[in-house]
Amino acid sequence: MKIEDRTFIISGGASGLGLATARDLHSRGAYVSLLDLNASSGAEVISEFGSRAKFFETDVSSTESIEAAINGTVSWVQETGKDICGVIAGAGVGLPGLIVDKTNEPVSIESIDFVLNINLRGTLDLIRQAVPHMTTVKPEGPDGERGVIIMIASSAAFDGQMGQVAYAASKGAVASVTLPLARDLSRYGIRVVTIAPALFDSNMTKLMGPKVKKSLENAMEWPKRAGQPEEFARLVRESVENGMLNGTVLRLDGAMRMPARL
Structure with missing residues (x-):
């Protein structure tokens, strides 16, 4: 699918991997609708x-907030004439916590809900509200493609560490819905691809201490460093342009397999 003169909705689009993706697509002629909580960014x-950009202050854990952003994007598209052909669900959080701590207290259900509501519910809610505005787009190219959905999982979906129960659950669920979503949307010519990055420089990794980050880098086979946002954005671009990428989860991890503990 071509990128130029298409509108892409990107949640978490004002920082980190989402912003790098927005910059890459925008530099290739895309229109980008950025959804994020950080209004100043x-x-x-x-x-x-x-x-060729619009920003909507959005809380992806709120259906009403997503609805307002989608409606705003649709109104903008009616002005520009550039159809919505892509959704990149990049909003995500991590909140570590052992299922039972050292004092034998269970992790709070509020912290589990917080992670699941943003990483899983927010992803699916954004997609379900955006898709009806993609199914009616004029099909393009020899395959009659209408668009692509790109979700963000994590290497934690496959080898989550201690304290990552909620995070791994949310990202594992995102990975697991990739194929059924692709099957649901195949009749409309809309593809679904999920990217599962390991350690990347992002807002989330900025919260890590230097010892934790170094331990994670040591778990990388090669290269032994955090991935750069531009490298993530490059795979998003390939996922948009390569029509044979569909219903799959792509690990972007430098052969990293996270140990049980750091």
């Missing part, structure tokens, strides 16, 4: 991108 990005 969103304003900065829009001033950088210009008229």
Whole structure:
């Protein structure tokens, strides 16, 4: 699918991997609708991108907030005439916690809900609200493609560490719905691809201490470093352009298999 003159909705689009993705797609002629909670960062990005970008302050754990962002994007698309052909669900959080701590207290259900509501529910809610505006797009190319959905899982979906029960559950669920989503949307010519990154420089990894980050880097086979946001964005671009990528989860991890503990 071509990128130029298409509108892409990107949650978590004002920072980290989402912002790197937005920059890459925008540089290739895309229109980008950025959904993020950080309004100040969103304003900065829009001033950088210009008229081919819109920002919507959005809490992806709120159906009403997503609805407002989708409606705003649809109104913008009616002005530009550039159809919605892609969704990149990049909003995510991590909140570590052992299922039972050293004092024999279970992890709070509130912290589990927080992670699941953003990483899983927020992803599916964004997709379900955006898709009806993609199924009616004029099909393009020899295959009659209408668009692509790209979700973000994590290497923790496959080898989560101690304290990552909620996070691994959320990302494992995202990975597991990739194929059924692709099957649901195949009749409309809409593909579904999930990317599962390991350690990448992002807002989430900025919260790590230097010893924790170094331990994770040591678990990388090669290269022994955190991935760069631009490397993630490059795989998103390939997922958009390569029509044979569908119903699959792509690990982007430098052959990293996380140990049980650091």
